[in-house]
Amino acid sequence: MIESMIGAFDIGGTKIAVGIIDAQGRILTRSACPTESERGFPDGLRRMIAMLRESVARAGVELTGIGIGCTGPVDPFTGMLLTVETLPGWQGGALVPGLAEAFGVPVAMENDADAAALGEARWGAGAGAKRFLYVTVGTGIGVAFLQDGVLYRGVDGSHPEMGHIVIDAGAPVCYCGAPGCWESLASGPAIERWAATRFDPGRFAAGELTGRKLCALAEAGDPAALAVLERQGYYLGVGLANLVTTFCPDLIALGGGVMQSAHLFLDRARQVIRQYCTLVPADRAEVALASLGADTGLAGAAQVWHHRFGNGKD
Numbered sequence: 001m002i003e004s005m006i007g008a009f010d011i012g013g014t015k016i017a018v019g020i021i022d023a024q025g026r027i028l029t030r031s032a033c034p035t036e037s038e039r040g041f042p043d044g045l046r047r048m049i050a051m052l053r054e055s056v057a058r059a060g061v062e063l064t065g066i067g068i069g070c071t072g073p074v075d076p077f078t079g080m081l082l083t084v085e086t087l088p089g090w091q092g093g094a095l096v097p098g099l100a101e102a103f104g105v106p107v108a109m110e111n112d113a114d115a116a117a118l119g120e121a122r123w124g125a126g127a128g129a130k131r132f133l134y135v136t137v138g139t140g141i142g143v144a145f146l147q148d149g150v151l152y153r154g155v156d157g158s159h160p161e162m163g164h165i166v167i168d169a170g171a172p173v174c175y176c177g178a179p180g181c182w183e184s185l186a187s188g189p190a191i192e193r194w195a196a197t198r199f200d201p202g203r204f205a206a207g208e209l210t211g212r213k214l215c216a217l218a219e220a221g222d223p224a225a226l227a228v229l230e231r232q233g234y235y236l237g238v239g240l241a242n243l244v245t246t247f248c249p250d251l252i253a254l255g256g257g258v259m260q261s262a263h264l265f266l267d268r269a270r271q272v273i274r275q276y277c278t279l280v281p282a283d284r285a286e287v288a289l290a291s292l293g294a295d296t297g298l299a300g301a302a303q304v305w306h307h308r309f310g311n312g313k314d
């Protein structure tokens with residue numbers, strides 16, 4: 001066993017989390033700050049360096065390397081940020097080179113869905129699955145595919161955007177340019193948009209009908225809320241059915257904020273898979289919930305380093 005101490009960064013549009021993670025996946029330190037990417041990339045890099053230095057000192061360890069999971073798109077090989085919609089002001093930022101220079105250790109970065117998949121595959125729900133899909137359903141939908149623990153990459157290292165497969169070509173156009181993307185029909189904001197059309201006007205004040213409120217109403221048997229979650233189960237299921245038909249996976253693990261309410265719609269999604277995936281061994285494709293919870297981001301970022309530089313058995 002290689003004893004490793006990885007500095008892990010989980011970078012989202014609103015928050016940057018950092019932690020030190022040992023070879024067994026234990027998180028030794030955690031801290032976070034607002035992303036505030038509009039302050040510019042050099043400012044963000046300085047804050048990240050300061051946070052990690054403080055974490056290293058607090059944990060009293062020597063860093064082996066640094067792993068990053070970052071909202072995308074990112075270039076995993078040059079370590080540069082591309083045009084990341086959720087990180088205005090950071091476009092083109094040389095994140096990996098900047099951290100490598102500051103700490104003098106190997107640094108690796110992946111898209112956050114890929115990072116989370118690597119974390120779940122090693123330390124979470126995906127352990128032991130040979131063909132593993134991780135799907136995160138929250139503000140958007142992100143998907144990653146691992147075969148034998150190795151991340152599938154597209155041309156030039158690109159991350160396939162399976163949250164933007166077209167589910168309903170007659171539906172309104174998504175920000176990506178395609179109509180009726182999975183994300184535009186089954187993400188958290190999609191649920192709230194649809195819910196707003198299902199309830200009598202005036203029943204709720206603006207912003208009052210949150211996902212949490214909707215779930216509470218469904219649990220109380222409210223017909224409009226149940227209809228919204230039936231639709232959610234259906235569209236989640238259609239997207240998952242496409243993944244099952246395409247990859248014939250052993251396991252799909254579902255994470256992200258929306259899945260905290262999975263008990264209200266996951267059975268419906270499984271039913272759609274059984275109904276639509278008749279040409280592949282769909283009964284062999286287990287659909288389960290991700291298990292790392294709030295630790296997924298940091299655990300995933302650490303696994304980004306192990307996936308790139310480790311021997312996979314540490």
Ligand SMILES: [Zn+2]
Binds near residue numbers: 178181
């Ligand atoms: Zn789209």
